[in-house]
Amino acid sequence: MHTTATHCPYCALQCGMNLRPTGDGSVAVEERTAFPVNRGALCGKGRTAPAVLSSRVRLTEPLVRSHATGRLEPATWEEALDTVAEGLARTRGAHGPDAVGVFGGGGLTNEKAYSLGKFARIALGTSQIDYNGRFCMSSAAAAHQRAFGLDRGLPFPLEDIPKTGCVILVGSNPAETMPPALRYFTELRENGGTLIVVDPRRTRTAAQADLHLAPRPGTDLALALGLLHLVVAEGRTDDAFIAERTTGWAETRAAAMAHWPEHVERVTGVPLPRLREAVDLFCTPATGMVLTARGPEQQSKGTDTVSAWINLCLATGRAGRPYSGYGCLTGQGNGQGGREHGQKADQLPGYRKLTDPAARAHVASVWGVDPDSLPGPGRSAYELLDALGTDVRALLLMGSNPVVSAPRAAHVESRIRALDFLAVADVVLSETAQLADVVLPVTQWAEETGTTTNLEGRVLLRRRALTPPPGVRSDLDVMNGLASRLGGPVLEKSFPTSPEEVFEELRRATAGAPADYSGISYRAIEEQDGVFWPCPDGGPAAGTPRLFLDRFATDDGRARFTPVSHRDAAELPDAEYPLLLTTGRVVAQYQSGAQTRRVGELNAAAPGPFVELHPRLAARLGAAEGRPLAVVSRRGRVVAPARITDTIRPDTVFMPFHWPGEGRANTLTNPALDPVSRMPEFKTCAVRLEPVAEGSDAAPAR
Known part of the structure; x- marks a missing residue:
């Protein structure tokens, strides 16, 4: 049976793998030893990735919230797209284009990230677009x-x-x-x-x-x-x-x-x-x-x-x-490519600056619009989420789960609930999708063709290996259908549904830009196990594997030192919150866990959240291994079992951030922003620990 060479859907390694049809409509993962990044090796998430392709765990039909019951109920694609277009158009008409927001994801292919940035700026006319990669690097x-x-x-x-x-x-x-x-x-x-x-x-x-x-x-x-x-x-x-x-x-x-x-x-x-x-x-x-x-x-x-x-x-x-x-x-699967092609609030494709007149003119010429019609920079990711329900009244969200992954998550959840209208395109019914007015079921990595860019800047090609279930469409189809409803046939033509056609346009849009993809083609990627950007048209076929050997990419070719001085974290321990919390990942789960928490083998290895603390701290608190502990910050309270280990500092506690509910670590985290990158301070905040009596009702995160 035909085997398809492709890449893992999870982290930014984008490990190579082969997919072989099993005969029951699914695929099995096989080693792809020739791919240079992982040389055949795969982690548990990669080996079990096909499990999320199952119709038992993923979305297979659109859902629209019923006015009568208040519940998400099955609908046709025509009904769902009509409802989304009406919701976005209604908000835009009543409150202006910037009342409509778009939030993307670092797992979207280059083609989808490019189209989403274009959709926000020419189909909706909004400046309010950013993505969860703002939280990454x-x-x-x-x-x-x-x-x-x-x-x-x-x-x-x-x-x-x-x-x-x-x-x-x-x-x-x-x-x-x-x-x-x-x-x-x-x-x-x-x-x-x-x-x-x-x-x-x-x-x-x-x-x-x-x-x-x-x-x-x-x-x-x-x-x-x-x-x-x-x-x-x-x-x-x-x-x-x-x-x-x-x-x-x-x-x-x-x-x-x-x-x-x-x-x-x-x-x-x-x-x-x-x-x-x-x-x-x-x-x-x-x-x-x-x-x-x-x-x-x-x-x-x-x-x-x-x-x-x-x-x-x-x-x-x-x-x-x-x-x-x-x-x-880089962390997310297409965290590199996702931020290069227009999902970020201040960027155009190819890492062009939205405030640069020449960049605006070039991209506008590719898109066939007036440069002056392109909106300026909008809010960064957390600032956009914080504005939901006030300045931003409707949101189109693709491939992200901020109810679990955003800092100060309980507050972000409340802002999402305050929206006039929310549409979510996703593979599974995530915690964020559960709050939507419309949920659109979209294709996954093995069901679609498209490119990603791994942490090395190596542009890779995922090839479609199997047919998606009936009732599932690609994100490109979603944008095409919405464009048709919002702007008619002319706008519809601006959003092709063929990934390779979109990539050819992306090549033109990035020509001469810092992240120049103009010399890359699907065929070149397949022939060389990827092409490193920048790769201008007519340049070396492999692109540029090693940067800066001759000169840096500054005007004078010199690297710039930046004088910096230490300053404290935004929140330090005190008498009320004497400890530091840091967060991170575990090997068997990924990001907000929306997909990996649906895989039995991964859940068996990492079934839920925990609080890691040093034995000296545990002794002082009377905490015991496996017993519930409450972790409290200025933003909320969560409860999870204690994990006692001498591999952590006595003044620090650690929680993984993959789970929702009362163990949601990001209920606690601080949204204080870096003044340059607008990155939130996920990695440190002040907390205290409180024992929780066995059998007591744990207070929910607030």
């Missing part, structure tokens, strides 16, 4: 842009990691978040390189490191500045590289020297000898890398924190050279 993207002039998660392929001398991995736990990537760090050590892990928990990844630094949550910026201070004090800067390839060193050096290592030790809790050891491990070999993830990025100072780690790379000459550099481990 927007701080790293902002820091990348101001240092290098270009944002691509990794400026080099993963295969370069084992060839470097030392990696500092900051706030990342690939052993659980992207297990097939762990082999690159194992190979690094086998080759004689060293691994330093920065994490307040001794995670499965940290346990394999040569050095584990465990700072207090929210102090990564101070840690990076302390390391740079020691680099300068010990004469380990690369002065030739600084002079030839950078600007802004004098101001950055002065800022770092104000952060004395002894002070950094007090702020972070990392002993000074460990700081010196880290500097020695990083600076002794000729090459090195710093890789960050959500830990340092999901902070109200995340952009400056990432800039501090980039400064460390630049000062030591570990950027713009082979097997050296700074990179970000």
